[in-house]
Amino acid sequence: MQVAVVKQQPEATAARPGRVRVGLRALRGWRPTIRRVRSLVRTAVTSFIVLAGTFWLMPGVNARGLVGLLGMVVTVAAVGALLRPLLLALATVLGGFGALVLGAFVQVIVLYVALSLAPDTHVANLPVVFGASWVAVALAALVNWFADAGTDDAFVSETVRLMSRVRRIEERNGRALADRGAKAVLADPCPEGLLVIQLDGVPAPLLRWAVRAGNLPHIGRWLRTRSHRLTAWHTGMPATTPAGQAGILYGDTQQVPAFRWYEKDSRRLVVTSRPRDAAEVERRLATGKGLLRDGGVSISNVFSGDATDCLLTVSHASLPGRSTRGYAAFMTSPYGFTRAIVLGVGELIRELHQARVQRLRDVRPRVSRGGAFLALRPATTLLRDLNVSLIAEQMARGAPVIFCDFVDYDEVAHHAGPARPESLKALEALDQVLGILERLSSEAARRYHLVVLSDHGQSQGATFRQRFDESLQEVVTRLAEDASGDGRAVAGASGTAEEWGRVNALLTEAVGRRGPTAAATRAAMRRHTRDGEVTLGPANEEARHIEEHDPATVVIASGNLGMVYLTRYPGRLKRADVEAAYPLLLDGLVAHPGIGLVVVDDEDGPVAIGRRGSHRLRDGAVEGEDPLLPYGPMARRDLLRHQEMAHVGDLVVLSVVEPGVDEVAAFEELVGSHGGLGGWQTEAVLLYPSGWHLGTDPLVGPEAVYATLVDWLDRLGLRKPDVEAELAPEPVTPPVAG
Known part of the structure; x- marks a missing residue:
C-alpha cells in the first residue's frame, strides 16, 4: 500500500487538556472547504428526496407545498452545518458512553431545531420528530446507497475530512508545544508505519478460493499486481x-x-470474553515485549499487546475517551453512527431471511440463528464502521503500529457455516473495508504498510448434541455417576460466549463511569453486574454455578475441543489415577462414536487414545491404528504442545473428524467451530507486502507470527531494543471497573 509521506507532529502529551479546552479545539478544527461545500450540495439534494419521503410517511410532520419543502431542505442543511460542529465538540467533551448516547439523538436534535425554525412546517410533538428523524436516516442511507452504487464513498469522504481535521489539530498542538519551549520533532525520523488487520476466523483455503472466484477484488488486485503475497500459517491447538x-x-x-x-x-x-478474566490473563502474559509496546494502538482486540492506547479492548474494558476524535466524529456524523444503525437493521432483516431460507431448503448442518445472535449480528456492522473511524484517526495521528480485529466473518460463520453464502458475503464486506483503508491512507501521517492475517480458521459440522442427542457434559455425567462418592454433580461450560466479549467490555466501562448515562446503564444492567463487571451471555452464570456448587467434575468446551477436570485431585492426574477414581470414564469416552481421541498423562508422558489404537506423544510410538491420522500431519506436535500449557484438563477430548469432508462435531451449539483440530480451523491467513521475508516458512504457531512481525518492525525502525524499551514509560493500563 503506497501512500505519501507526511511530516508528523507529536501529540500534546505534556499535559492532559481539560474538557472545555478539548471541546473548543474540536470546534476550531472545523473549516469550510470546497470538498465540504460540495458535500453540502449533495446533502441538500439528498435532503429534498429524504424529507419529501419522510413527510409523506409520517402523518405528524407536514410542510406546506413545494416552497415549504424547499425551505425545509435549506433549513435542515443550514442547521446541520451549524449544529454538527457544536455537537461534535460536545461529543468530544463527553467521550465514551456519553458520546454514544448523544450519537443516537444527533439527527433528532438537528431535525427538531430545523422544524422549529421553518415557517411553513408543522410538527406535532417530540416523539413524532424522533420517529421522523430515524425514517429520514433510513431513507438517506438508501438514497446514498443508490447514488454511490452500493459503495462507501460518502462514508469515506466523511472519514477523510475527519483525518484532515485530526492532522491540523496535531500540527497545531506541535506548534503550541514548540512555542512553550517543549521538545518537538517536526519530522519523524521514521516515516514508516505498520497497519495489521485481523480478519477473525477466516480460513486460508476459503480466502484463496474467494480470490480465485473474483469475490475479493481488493485482495485479488494486490495479489495479481504482486504488491502483496499470501501464505497460510498453522495455528496449532487451541485454535481460538x-x-x-x-x-x-x-x-x-x-x-x-x-x-x-x-x-x-x-x-x-x-472465560476470556469476561473483561476481568482477560485482564488477569494479560497480566500473566505481559513481560514488556508486547508487539504494540512502542507507541502502538490496540483496537477491538482481546488483549492489548502492551499498547500505549487501547480502544474497545476486552482486557481493558474501555470505551474511547474524549481525546479520541474519531469516536466522537463517528457518533455525530450522518455517515457514522446513524448510518451504521440503519445498515445494522438491514443486516437483521437479511439474517431473518437467510435463516428462513436455510430452514425451508433443509440445509444441513445448521443451528438455530435466533436469540442473542439475532441481536448481536447488527452490532458487527456498527463495530466494523467504528473500527474504520478509529483506525483512520490513528493513521492521521501517525501511530507507528496499529492492530485491529474485525469479527464480522467469524460471528456469521459460527451460525451459518464457514463456506455458506452469508459468510462469504461477510468476507466480501471485509475486503471492502481493506479497500477503504487503502483509500484513507492518502491522508495518513506515515507510509503505512498493510498486513492482513487471521487468528484461526473454522471447521463445519453438525454439533455433538445434534448427532448423539446428548452433550459432552451429559456423557461425562453418565460415565462418572456415583464415582465422586460425595454426591457432588458434574458441571460444565459450553454456552456460546465468544460473541459477548466486546459488548461486555463496553458495558463494564460504561457502568464504571460517573454521570446520568452511567447511572442509567447501572440500573439497566443491575442483574448482570457483579463486582462492577457486566457479563451478558452464558459465561457468568456458568462460572457462578461452578463457584457455588464446587462440582467434583468440570467439563469445558471450546469448539470440538473438550477438557475434563477432576477437581477433587490437585494437579494433573495420571492415567492410572483417573482409572482408579473413575473406572468407567476413560474407556467410556474412548468408545463413544462421537469422540475421536482422548489425551491423558501416562507414566511415559501424554498419550492419545483412540478406539482402535494409541499414540505416545513424546516419542511417537503407535500401538494399533494411529488415532492422530484424521487430524493432520501436525497433530502430534499440536497435542504435545497443548499438554505443556498451564491449566490443561486431566482429560483432553477431541471430537471425531468425518473422513472425506473434514467435518467436526462441536461440543458447543455452533455449525462453524474452532478450538481443537480437524478441518480448516488450524489453517490461518497471512497477507504481507512483497519483498518482505518470513522468519520461517511455513509459519507454525502464533509465536512464529509474533517473531515475524517483530522482525518486520525492526526492519522498519519501529521497534526499540529491549533495554531501551524497559527504560521507557510504561504503557497506560486503565484498571478494569470494580
Missing part, C-alpha cells in the same frame, strides 16, 4: 482468538489452553 492473540501479540500461548478453562488452584472458571 485468545490463544492466537496471546501468541501474536506477546509471543506466548502457554497461559491460554482454550477459549475458557478451569483452574484447580483457585477453583474457578476463566
Whole structure:
C-alpha cells in the first residue's frame, strides 16, 4: 500500500487538556472547504428526496407545498452545518458512553431545531420528530446507497475530512508545544508505519478460493499486481482468538489452553470474553515485549499487546475517551453512527431471511440463528464502521503500529457455516473495508504498510448434541455417576460466549463511569453486574454455578475441543489415577462414536487414545491404528504442545473428524467451530507486502507470527531494543471497573 509521506507532529502529551479546552479545539478544527461545500450540495439534494419521503410517511410532520419543502431542505442543511460542529465538540467533551448516547439523538436534535425554525412546517410533538428523524436516516442511507452504487464513498469522504481535521489539530498542538519551549520533532525520523488487520476466523483455503472466484477484488488486485503475497500459517491447538492473540501479540500461548478453562488452584472458571478474566490473563502474559509496546494502538482486540492506547479492548474494558476524535466524529456524523444503525437493521432483516431460507431448503448442518445472535449480528456492522473511524484517526495521528480485529466473518460463520453464502458475503464486506483503508491512507501521517492475517480458521459440522442427542457434559455425567462418592454433580461450560466479549467490555466501562448515562446503564444492567463487571451471555452464570456448587467434575468446551477436570485431585492426574477414581470414564469416552481421541498423562508422558489404537506423544510410538491420522500431519506436535500449557484438563477430548469432508462435531451449539483440530480451523491467513521475508516458512504457531512481525518492525525502525524499551514509560493500563 503506497501512500505519501507526511511530516508528523507529536501529540500534546505534556499535559492532559481539560474538557472545555478539548471541546473548543474540536470546534476550531472545523473549516469550510470546497470538498465540504460540495458535500453540502449533495446533502441538500439528498435532503429534498429524504424529507419529501419522510413527510409523506409520517402523518405528524407536514410542510406546506413545494416552497415549504424547499425551505425545509435549506433549513435542515443550514442547521446541520451549524449544529454538527457544536455537537461534535460536545461529543468530544463527553467521550465514551456519553458520546454514544448523544450519537443516537444527533439527527433528532438537528431535525427538531430545523422544524422549529421553518415557517411553513408543522410538527406535532417530540416523539413524532424522533420517529421522523430515524425514517429520514433510513431513507438517506438508501438514497446514498443508490447514488454511490452500493459503495462507501460518502462514508469515506466523511472519514477523510475527519483525518484532515485530526492532522491540523496535531500540527497545531506541535506548534503550541514548540512555542512553550517543549521538545518537538517536526519530522519523524521514521516515516514508516505498520497497519495489521485481523480478519477473525477466516480460513486460508476459503480466502484463496474467494480470490480465485473474483469475490475479493481488493485482495485479488494486490495479489495479481504482486504488491502483496499470501501464505497460510498453522495455528496449532487451541485454535481460538485468545490463544492466537496471546501468541501474536506477546509471543506466548502457554497461559491460554482454550477459549475458557478451569483452574484447580483457585477453583474457578476463566472465560476470556469476561473483561476481568482477560485482564488477569494479560497480566500473566505481559513481560514488556508486547508487539504494540512502542507507541502502538490496540483496537477491538482481546488483549492489548502492551499498547500505549487501547480502544474497545476486552482486557481493558474501555470505551474511547474524549481525546479520541474519531469516536466522537463517528457518533455525530450522518455517515457514522446513524448510518451504521440503519445498515445494522438491514443486516437483521437479511439474517431473518437467510435463516428462513436455510430452514425451508433443509440445509444441513445448521443451528438455530435466533436469540442473542439475532441481536448481536447488527452490532458487527456498527463495530466494523467504528473500527474504520478509529483506525483512520490513528493513521492521521501517525501511530507507528496499529492492530485491529474485525469479527464480522467469524460471528456469521459460527451460525451459518464457514463456506455458506452469508459468510462469504461477510468476507466480501471485509475486503471492502481493506479497500477503504487503502483509500484513507492518502491522508495518513506515515507510509503505512498493510498486513492482513487471521487468528484461526473454522471447521463445519453438525454439533455433538445434534448427532448423539446428548452433550459432552451429559456423557461425562453418565460415565462418572456415583464415582465422586460425595454426591457432588458434574458441571460444565459450553454456552456460546465468544460473541459477548466486546459488548461486555463496553458495558463494564460504561457502568464504571460517573454521570446520568452511567447511572442509567447501572440500573439497566443491575442483574448482570457483579463486582462492577457486566457479563451478558452464558459465561457468568456458568462460572457462578461452578463457584457455588464446587462440582467434583468440570467439563469445558471450546469448539470440538473438550477438557475434563477432576477437581477433587490437585494437579494433573495420571492415567492410572483417573482409572482408579473413575473406572468407567476413560474407556467410556474412548468408545463413544462421537469422540475421536482422548489425551491423558501416562507414566511415559501424554498419550492419545483412540478406539482402535494409541499414540505416545513424546516419542511417537503407535500401538494399533494411529488415532492422530484424521487430524493432520501436525497433530502430534499440536497435542504435545497443548499438554505443556498451564491449566490443561486431566482429560483432553477431541471430537471425531468425518473422513472425506473434514467435518467436526462441536461440543458447543455452533455449525462453524474452532478450538481443537480437524478441518480448516488450524489453517490461518497471512497477507504481507512483497519483498518482505518470513522468519520461517511455513509459519507454525502464533509465536512464529509474533517473531515475524517483530522482525518486520525492526526492519522498519519501529521497534526499540529491549533495554531501551524497559527504560521507557510504561504503557497506560486503565484498571478494569470494580
